[in-house]
Amino acid sequence: MVDERCRRKVLEIAYRKVNWNPRSLAEGRVGFSRWERKQRRKLQRAAAESLFGDLLERTAAIPSPVRLARNHEGRPVLPVEAGRSTIKVSLSHSGSLVMAGVTDLGEIGIDVERLATKRPIDEMAGYAFGPREQCAVRTGGSRAFYRIWTLREALAKAKGVGIELITDGRDYFPDAPSSGSWRTLVDGSSWLFSTAELAGGYSASLAVALPSHDVAARVADFTFRELPCERPASTLKRDARGAATCNVVIR
Numbered sequence: 306m307v308d309e310r311c312r313r314k315v316l317e318i319a320y321r322k323v324n325w326n327p328r329s330l331a332e333g334r335v336g337f338s339r340w341e342r343k344q345r346r347k348l349q350r351a352a353a354e355s356l357f358g359d360l361l362e363r364t365a366a367i368p369s370p371v372r373l374a375r376n377h378e379g380r381p382v383l384p385v386e387a388g389r390s391t392i393k394v395s396l397s398h399s400g401s402l403v404m405a406g407v408t409d410l411g412e413i414g415i416d417v418e419r420l421a422t423k424r425p426i427d428e429m430a431g432y433a434f435g436p437r438e439q440c441a442v443r444t445g446g447s448r449a450f451y452r453i454w455t456l457r458e459a460l461a462k463a464k465g466v467g468i469e470l471i472t473d474g475r476d477y478f479p480d481a482p483s484s485g486s487w488r489t490l491v492d493g494s495s496w497l498f499s500t501a502e503l504a505g506g507y508s509a510s511l512a513v514a515l516p517s518h519d520v521a522a523r524v525a526d527f528t529f530r531e532l533p534c535e536r537p538a539s540t541l542k543r544d545a546r547g548a549a550t551c552n553v554v555i556r
Contacts, residue, residue: 315392317364318415318511319532320404320503323352349398357381357396357405359532364407380465395462402507404529410497411514414462416455420506426450433457435476448508452500453478455510459498460491463512488515501529 354373361383373381373394381394393413395406400419407413430442430450434457442450454471456478461470477491478498486499495515503509509529 314408314410315364316406316408316410316513317360318404318406318499318509318529319356319360320402320417320509320529321352321356321532321534322505323349323401323403349403350396353396353398353403353405354381356403356532357394357407359534360405361392361407363532380462395459397509399507400505402503402505404509406511408513411516412463412465413514414459414464414512415510416458416462417503417507417509418451418455418458420447420451420508422447429454433472433474435474435479437476437479441479448483448502451508452481452483452502452510455508456481456498456500456512459510459512460496463496463514486511499529503529 357373373383376382381396383392383394391409392407393409393411395413395415397404397415397417399417402417402419404415404417406415424447426442426447427439430439430453434442434453438453441453445452457471460477461467464470481498481500484501486497488495488497490496497511497513497515499511501509511529
């Protein structure tokens with residue numbers, strides 16, 4: 306008989322609030338310039354990779370630092386030499402929140418978005434979503450829009466197909482719950498999905514491709530959990546790019 310402990314699979318999603326240094330971004334500038342947006346995206350990506358390293362060390366016993374590689378599609382992948390090459394990775398960031406996900410179930414996609422009240426969500430839904438999803442947005446407002454958007458983007462990331470799935474006008478998640486996890490079929494393949502609303506006005510979603518429809522039953526219950534930085538204060542500003550930091554600054 307196979308030990309049931311050997312059947313446990315890894316699936317962990319964590320997020321972290323990043324303390325930016327807004328003065329260094331805005332000093333001598335009016336408004337939010339192209340340079341500032343580029344710098345912020347670079348720091349968000351570095352902070353997400355830092356979170357990924359902490360998460361990987363906890364879940365897969367692979368010590369930090371681990372430098373992520375990128376495949377031909379630009380997706381983050383764990384280098385084979387780091388071990389556990391079956392582990393799949395996904396990163397996301399929005400505003401002051403970064404998120405990382407690791408699993409050995411199958412391809413993974415995660416997405417987090419800050420709820421922006423000034424976006425033309427009805428127009429965006431009309432362009433990108435299916436008819437029933439558009440109805441859900443008209444009924445549920447911005448929360449429904451961001452729930453469906455993050456689920457679609459998470460699915461697109463896991464499939465590796467990009468914007469064409471996000472905006473293909475098909476109905477994927479018209480009946481998605483406001484929070485929770487579920488398993489379903491998409492184009493004949495089995496998927497695990499999860500969505501949640503996070504403190505501070507953020508929506509987050511997960512998509513994982515399953516090798517079989519029942520394999521997720523062997524995954525322990527999980528949540529989108531916060532993983533605060535636990536590094537000594539002396540190391541927090543070691544890297545100006547944020548690659549090894551929790552508090553990200555520009556010098």
